[in-house]
Amino acid sequence: MITRSQAKALDEMKAFHGEPPAWANTRPALCDAIEWFRSVQGGSYQHDKLCFGFLVDGCNGARPYLDEEVIITRMGGDSEKVSESELVLKKDQEWGGIIITAIMAAFNIDQPVGLVIGKLLYSHGFQLPHRYCVMDYFRITDVWHERMGTHAGFRIRFEKLDLSTKSWWAPRGSLDPPPLALRNFNMLPSSQMCSTCGKASTQIYMEGWMCLEPECSKFWKIGNADPTNLTYHPDFLSYRSLGLPGRPAPGPLVNTADRKLREWDRTVDRNAWRGIVCPDCKKCLQRILWCGWKCSVDPALGPHESCCYQAFRNIIPVSIKTVIAGVKSYGRNQLTCRIQPSIDPKSCKPYETRTYVLPGVGSITHFVSNKGINERPGGPHDLFRNLQNVDLGLRRYPLSQAVVGGTLTGHFVGMPYKYVVSVDSRAFSGAPPVILAALGRLSWATEKAVINAGDDYLPPNELLALGYFEGMKIGYHDDGESTLGPTIATLSLGSKSKMCIRMKAKYYNGATKANVPLAIDPVLGGCNGEQERRLLKDEFEAGQLTEEEYRAEREGMLRTLKSRANPPDMIKLELQHGDMVVMHGADLQKYFEHSVIPEQRLRFALTSRYIVPELIPPEQHWKGEFELRGDQIYNGQ
Numbered sequence: 001m002i003t004r005s006q007a008k009a010l011d012e013m014k015a016f017h018g019e020p021p022a023w024a025n026t027r028p029a030l031c032d033a034i035e036w037f038r039s040v041q042g043g044s045y046q047h048d049k050l051c052f053g054f055l056v057d058g059c060n061g062a063r064p065y066l067d068e069e070v071i072i073t074r075m076g077g078d079s080e081k082v083s084e085s086e087l088v089l090k091k092d093q094e095w096g097g098i099i100i101t102a103i104m105a106a107f108n109i110d111q112p113v114g115l116v117i118g119k120l121l122y123s124h125g126f127q128l129p130h131r132y133c134v135m136d137y138f139r140i141t142d143v144w145h146e147r148m149g150t151h152a153g154f155r156i157r158f159e160k161l162d163l164s165t166k167s168w169w170a171p172r173g174s175l176d177p178p179p180l181a182l183r184n185f186n187m188l189p190s191s192q193m194c195s196t197c198g199k200a201s202t203q204i205y206m207e208g209w210m211c212l213e214p215e216c217s218k219f220w221k222i223g224n225a226d227p228t229n230l231t232y233h234p235d236f237l238s239y240r241s242l243g244l245p246g247r248p249a250p251g252p253l254v255n256t257a258d259r260k261l262r263e264w265d266r267t268v269d270r271n272a273w274r275g276i277v278c279p280d281c282k283k284c285l286q287r288i289l290w291c292g293w294k295c296s297v298d299p300a301l302g303p304h305e306s307c308c309y310q311a312f313r314n315i316i317p318v319s320i321k322t323v324i325a326g327v328k329s330y331g332r333n334q335l336t337c338r339i340q341p342s343i344d345p346k347s348c349k350p351y352e353t354r355t356y357v358l359p360g361v362g363s364i365t366h367f368v369s370n371k372g373i374n375e376r377p378g379g380p381h382d383l384f385r386n387l388q389n390v391d392l393g394l395r396r397y398p399l400s401q402a403v404v405g406g407t408l409t410g411h412f413v414g415m416p417y418k419y420v421v422s423v424d425s426r427a428f429s430g431a432p433p434v435i436l437a438a439l440g441r442l443s444w445a446t447e448k449a450v451i452n453a454g455d456d457y458l459p460p461n462e463l464l465a466l467g468y469f470e471g472m473k474i475g476y477h478d479d480g481e482s483t484l485g486p487t488i489a490t491l492s493l494g495s496k497s498k499m500c501i502r503m504k505a506k507y508y509n510g511a512t513k514a515n516v517p518l519a520i521d522p523v524l525g526g527c528n529g530e531q532e533r534r535l536l537k538d539e540f541e542a543g544q545l546t547e548e549e550y551r552a553e554r555e556g557m558l559r560t561l562k563s564r565a566n567p568p569d570m571i572k573l574e575l576q577h578g579d580m581v582v583m584h585g586a587d588l589q590k591y592f593e594h595s596v597i598p599e600q601r602l603r604f605a606l607t608s609r610y611i612v613p614e615l616i617p618p619e620q621h622w623k624g625e626f627e628l629r630g631d632q633i634y635n636g637q
């Protein structure tokens, strides 16, 4: 039996002659799978100053028009939303902007432009079956200025490129399009020269001709009067253009994946984690799983979706030599940092350690590996190879804080290995040897770093694997979780990468995003206006300032201090194959955030932490201690 929402979706499909060649529930999925629309924000996609794709969605302005072959819409940008369905221009849209330049470039060379239609299109009264539907290739036939409220904005007429086939969005039961041989391509809408500015404008509206040059005093006037209730002239809607003789040929509208193996599908290259269009249900699918694409695991699955398509690929193993070729492993340059490390070549030998102290917060210790360590049996070379032969359950997850809904993590995350029984975890007792070997190394590095900091060592009891294909990265984030102890250690395998650590904006500036002083200002070393903030805090703590005075002083200071949404990096590390990093400090994750950007083709990061058993929620069962044994224990050799 089908549900009500399934029935509704089926009814919506029935309104059209056909079905979209590709569709998506989220913008990131659409942009991942459709080559000519790689624009996660904004209404058009341009590359090298040429427009390739356009989205018709949301508010289309006054007089939007859509039939089986022609679409008239506004150009996005320079506007603000005044209601769910209404955008108003904040300023005139002028020639020379990025979007219009790309649109005009496409217009001038008759570049085919792919169109996507969105379900939020408020004006045409038809219900699309999906949030985003690919329409077809179009040509841009006219671009002109209209008065929109108090400003002048661009409008664009798109005409379907292939006039010989019926559009899928044509109403069900409508007449077929006239054959090309019976069409008159010579009939163009009339045009007139403006007697004031001397420039020609096409007659677009039934109600009369208007000069469409916004600089002209006669702009948007019929005679001398402002126009009202305009409708498009039938000649403007019905003419069809032949296009330019040498126009660029369109690529495939949709690259529907077939079950044949594509060359790069088995690699870890950038192309291998692009989206595909499902050959069965035509949905744009992101690569969510390390091993390939699967319709049913899409986090944006709609209620009536039940497609079983999957395309799994055995990834061709990547040799460590190809990944680290040309990377110098000894005597590495220290990246420029605000904090200088203390370098210790001896106490964790054969690793060199570089310890960065964040005053009052904690420390970050970088264990610098070398060729000898990496090549030893069971060392980083072997770990890198072995990780490629086990199933780590790696997948990408939706980012909850993403600006654009449906954005997935830019890296793969494995199912964590834990001592606790929780639904989304695996037990160490069944972990492959490579995971336990990594845990051994991370435990050793954690112990060294923590003891060196004069604190008590808590052996890590959780391990998480992360995987990065070419071009993947993890943006600024913290690893703070309520059940975590004060230490997080990471083993880096494969591609060289850059790790950046910075203070969170709120603590760097001592204020919220809205520039309101923090109730408790920690005044961390290296923060914005540190001296002045420290002085005020000292005076407040010594009782020389009341709470109101302290706040008022800081408000005054914030008015003159330039706050930074993106504080500068305090520490930058070049992580190479085999290196480990230990971040230690109870409040380190509260005050600081970090990002990691790999530079080459394949990288794994294994992070280990200590979960505080007492803080585990009762529904998860604490399984007790787990001891590494024999060659799982690492002693630095």
Ligand SMILES: O=C(O)CCC(=O)C(=O)O
Binding pocket: 466, 474, 478, 479, 490, 492, 594, 596, 605, 607
């Ligand atoms: O890839 C890395 O080295 C860092 C991973 C990380 O930041 C995390 O697990 O939170």
